[in-house]
Amino acid sequence: MSAYSTIIQRWCLVITFASFMVIIFFFLNQNPSNTNYISDLQSLPTLLTTSNHSATIANLQYPNPQNFTLNHEFQAAPSRIPNLSSCIPLNFTGSTNVEPENEKSSQVSSPELKILAPRKFSHALVPELQNSKPPPENVGQKVPVLSDLDNSKPLTANDKVLTTDSRSSESSTTEEEIAVEKEKKCDIFDGKWVYDPQTSPLYDPTICDSFFSDTVSCRRHGRPDREYEKWRWEAKDCKIPRFNGKDMLERLRGKRVILVGDSINHGQWESLACLLHTSIPHQSRVPNPGWTFKSEEYDCTVEFHWSNFLVELEENQTMGERILKLDKISPDAQKWIGADVMVFNTGHWWVNRKRWDLFQYKNEVFKQMKLETAFVMAMKTWARWIEENVDTSKTRVFFRGLSPVHSGKYGCYNATMPIMNESYKLKFAKSLKGIVERTIAAMKTPVKYLNVTKLTEYRRDAHTSIYKTSRRRRPAKTADCSHWCVPGVPDTWNHLLYASMVLDSPRTTTS
Numbered sequence: 001m002s003a004y005s006t007i008i009q010r011w012c013l014v015i016t017f018a019s020f021m022v023i024i025f026f027f028l029n030q031n032p033s034n035t036n037y038i039s040d041l042q043s044l045p046t047l048l049t050t051s052n053h054s055a056t057i058a059n060l061q062y063p064n065p066q067n068f069t070l071n072h073e074f075q076a077a078p079s080r081i082p083n084l085s086s087c088i089p090l091n092f093t094g095s096t097n098v099e100p101e102n103e104k105s106s107q108v109s110s111p112e113l114k115i116l117a118p119r120k121f122s123h124a125l126v127p128e129l130q131n132s133k134p135p136p137e138n139v140g141q142k143v144p145v146l147s148d149l150d151n152s153k154p155l156t157a158n159d160k161v162l163t164t165d166s167r168s169s170e171s172s173t174t175e176e177e178i179a180v181e182k183e184k185k186c187d188i189f190d191g192k193w194v195y196d197p198q199t200s201p202l203y204d205p206t207i208c209d210s211f212f213s214d215t216v217s218c219r220r221h222g223r224p225d226r227e228y229e230k231w232r233w234e235a236k237d238c239k240i241p242r243f244n245g246k247d248m249l250e251r252l253r254g255k256r257v258i259l260v261g262d263s264i265n266h267g268q269w270e271s272l273a274c275l276l277h278t279s280i281p282h283q284s285r286v287p288n289p290g291w292t293f294k295s296e297e298y299d300c301t302v303e304f305h306w307s308n309f310l311v312e313l314e315e316n317q318t319m320g321e322r323i324l325k326l327d328k329i330s331p332d333a334q335k336w337i338g339a340d341v342m343v344f345n346t347g348h349w350w351v352n353r354k355r356w357d358l359f360q361y362k363n364e365v366f367k368q369m370k371l372e373t374a375f376v377m378a379m380k381t382w383a384r385w386i387e388e389n390v391d392t393s394k395t396r397v398f399f400r401g402l403s404p405v406h407s408g409k410y411g412c413y414n415a416t417m418p419i420m421n422e423s424y425k426l427k428f429a430k431s432l433k434g435i436v437e438r439t440i441a442a443m444k445t446p447v448k449y450l451n452v453t454k455l456t457e458y459r460r461d462a463h464t465s466i467y468k469t470s471r472r473r474r475p476a477k478t479a480d481c482s483h484w485c486v487p488g489v490p491d492t493w494n495h496l497l498y499a500s501m502v503l504d505s506p507r508t509t510t511s
Helices: 002-029 037-047 057-061 146-151 164-171 175-184 245-251 263-277 331-335 371-389 430-441 453-457 489-504
Strands: 068-070 113-115 191-195 231-235 256-261 292-295 300-306 311-316 321-329 341-344 358-361 364-366 396-400 447-450 463-465 480-484
Touching: 231 489, 245 263, 245 489, 256 263, 263 292, 263 300, 263 480, 263 489, 300 331, 311 371, 321 371, 371 430, 396 489, 430 447, 447 489, 453 489
Parallel strands: 256 300, 256 341, 321 358, 341 396, 396 447
Antiparallel strands: 068 113, 191 231, 292 300, 311 321, 358 364, 463 480
16 A cells, blocks of 8 residues: 555656656747757856856856866857957957868967956947947056967056057157157166267357366366266167257246255256356346356346255354254255255265254254254155245256265275276265155155265265365375266256256257
């Protein structure tokens, strides 16, 4: 009896399962659009494989995941591949057909093609949007062409890629603008000195002899050689724009330029005044003593303002003491306000502790203080003044790096050639140089750092040496290895100042 009941139960289960399957097929046959649904689902796993991601139906409606891979089985079964014509980038000029496996593809040599999909939503992947215009935020973005995909890297926010909207504008870009864009990425302060008597010096210094100080007038004081004037700085990975005095004046038309610093910065001012004056000798003047270059033709002035420390040095006549006030900007700072271009420098006076007697910070006086600590306080005071007084929509600020002193084995006396050993490191005031760079990097107001320290270290041959006076007692010990002859190294500083202006704001120059 029990065996008979078991057989009956099994047949009931079979009949129930068969009825369930009939009902399912009945409902599926009611929707004609689903005729191939099951077969498509069965074939889908053999069509798509992914690396690091699984392929789902949802993936077909959104941008492909990173490192998406098309399996070589696509080539074996082209009839089963979805229409990919809408996925081809706008600038792809090859065929949109998938080639059979036995034919060699001109685009892809590997059986697998790795596609890095665009990061933003792509309207071309949705059939309903194939004929619609791309969203406005995609204008200017670039999608890689298929021929570049094997060696391509993931796109970043800074990548620029050719699109339909950008091709016309790129074709109209001038060669000069392209060159300038390339130079922007180059460090013009990293390079080498090249002997170039054809283009150096940049001017005839005798035209400026009337306002040159004794500190820079090496020719006037009997220096016999001229080779130190004939070296040109050349960047490693780009071409520095040639100096053009008239173009610089045009850029400075209607503007006021100030150079603020010590006697070495005054030498840079003398160089700049001569560079501009010799460009328009009959349309400019430099009153003696040399503090201001003026050009009525260009409505331009270039001024020099003494400030050895950039902060206040108070000389107490009663006590006979000099107090360096680290939290007080130089009293002459009121004269700096409103300038269109500011070029600052300090550091040279800081390495000589005989320049002051006491430090003062927040009304507290210190007899002793670590030099780096005092310099940090002073640079922060200068930076705070810049933040509070400079209108960035009008004024551009530059800071020239420290100018090194040569002494000992690499002293300047009787030196007639630059140091050609590129591994040479003078390490002059290295800690102060780092403080300057960190201060500028932390500022909200943009300051262009003229990093001339390294390139200047090679030029022990171009110092004033014994040629700033006719009297030469104990020349080896009294040689001035701090200041520079003009023409000479300060011309290169000003050339790089001009190059920075050109690279930051390109315009058509006149010869």
